[in-house]
Amino acid sequence: MSFLTGAELDKVYGKAKGSGYGFIASNVAEPNILIGLMRAAEEKNSDLVLQISNSASKFAGNGDPITGLRAISQYIKELASNYEFGVFLNMDHLKESNMELIKATVDEDLASSIMIDASKESFEDNVRITRKVVDYAKGSDLLIEGELGKIKGVEDEETASAEAFYTDPDEAVEYVKKTGVDLLAVSVGTQHGVSKGRDIELNVDLVEEIDSTLTQAGLEIPLVLHGSSGLVEEQLVQVLDYGVCKLNKDTRYQYEYARAALDYYLEHKDSILPPEGVNDDREGFFSDTDWSPNKSDFDPRAVSRVIREAIKETAGDLFEQAGSVGKSLYSSKVN
Numbered sequence: 001m002s003f004l005t006g007a008e009l010d011k012v013y014g015k016a017k018g019s020g021y022g023f024i025a026s027n028v029a030e031p032n033i034l035i036g037l038m039r040a041a042e043e044k045n046s047d048l049v050l051q052i053s054n055s056a057s058k059f060a061g062n063g064d065p066i067t068g069l070r071a072i073s074q075y076i077k078e079l080a081s082n083y084e085f086g087v088f089l090n091m092d093h094l095k096e097s098n099m100e101l102i103k104a105t106v107d108e109d110l111a112s113s114i115m116i117d118a119s120k121e122s123f124e125d126n127v128r129i130t131r132k133v134v135d136y137a138k139g140s141d142l143l144i145e146g147e148l149g150k151i152k153g154v155e156d157e158e159t160a161s162a163e164a165f166y167t168d169p170d171e172a173v174e175y176v177k178k179t180g181v182d183l184l185a186v187s188v189g190t191q192h193g194v195s196k197g198r199d200i201e202l203n204v205d206l207v208e209e210i211d212s213t214l215t216q217a218g219l220e221i222p223l224v225l226h227g228s229s230g231l232v233e234e235q236l237v238q239v240l241d242y243g244v245c246k247l248n249k250d251t252r253y254q255y256e257y258a259r260a261a262l263d264y265y266l267e268h269k270d271s272i273l274p275p276e277g278v279n280d281d282r283e284g285f286f287s288d289t290d291w292s293p294n295k296s297d298f299d300p301r302a303v304s305r306v307i308r309e310a311i312k313e314t315a316g317d318l319f320e321q322a323g324s325v326g327k328s329l330y331s332s333k334v335n
């Protein structure tokens with residue numbers, strides 16, 4: 001069984017932080033992306049950080065996030081048991097309004113870590129809400145990630161912040177001290193949603209300043225970058241040197257998924273759609289013509305295989321960039 005909890009994840013991040021590499025935290029909402037990611041981690045001999053949001057849990061649970069999370073968490077655990085690398089699940093962007101989901105995650109050990117996002121609130125309220133989750137998770141084996149500063153863009157189907165507010169290093173020290181979080185998400189110029197590397201004014205010096213200010217205060221914890229889908233490799237490599245161990249990616253996989261599916265269907269259009277002049281007789285399954293759709297092309301597993309492969313390739317390249325390749329702490333393979 002290689003689905004692991006907070007204590008092991010803490011070791012994985014600790015090693016990464018000390019060695020200047022990090023992990024792509026990859027969002028999942030359905031099985032094809034999940035399986036593509038698993039295959040990438042296996043091929044690259046990397047530990048795997050998955051994450052799921054409240055709305056993705058809700059989607060999986062047909063409207064009920066707790067049902068969805070239970071199902072996905074169990075599905076991940078079953079798949080992970082066939083692999084040697086460590087598989088971790090983070091709850092992405094949970095809010096104070098998701099307290100029931102947070103409690104179920106802790107009570108039923110459904111994940112390895114929880115991100116509580118109260119960054120929209122005032123500093124005092126952010127501390128209070130984050131502290132509430134840290135306190136609830138006490139005694140459990142889950143890490144808690146907090147966020148300070150506001151990250152611009154569309155996160156998980158809603159516009160989180162129209163403007164960016166950069167994280168203040170001294171405030172970060174106070175925040176970590178008062179909340180006891182294990183990881184800190186910072187706002188340093190990345191954007192949620194679709195963004196282009198050349199448009200991102202990534203403030204690498206600020207990342208370094210936050211990290212060194214925390215370290216000097218004896219609070220050396222892994223930093224997290226959200227909205228990293230648009231970062232170009234050079235930007236990504238820079239932040240890894242300054243204590244960033246977790247880089248969230250969601251949008252990139254969504255696009256690769258859509259492209260793989262679209263390319264596939266365009267390529268197989270003629271074996272799925274009847275040709276011009278042929279009656280679109282789906283009810284009679286085209287029995288009055290010679291033309292038939294090709295089952296091996298329209299079987300949903302056919303497009304799914306292509307999607308899984310696309311996600312595997314994309315994730316493998318991203319794991320290379322993050323530097324987690326060949327570094328699984330749980331593999332018996334010689335690294």
Ligand SMILES: [Zn+2]
Nearest residue numbers: 155226227248
């Ligand atoms: Zn985020």
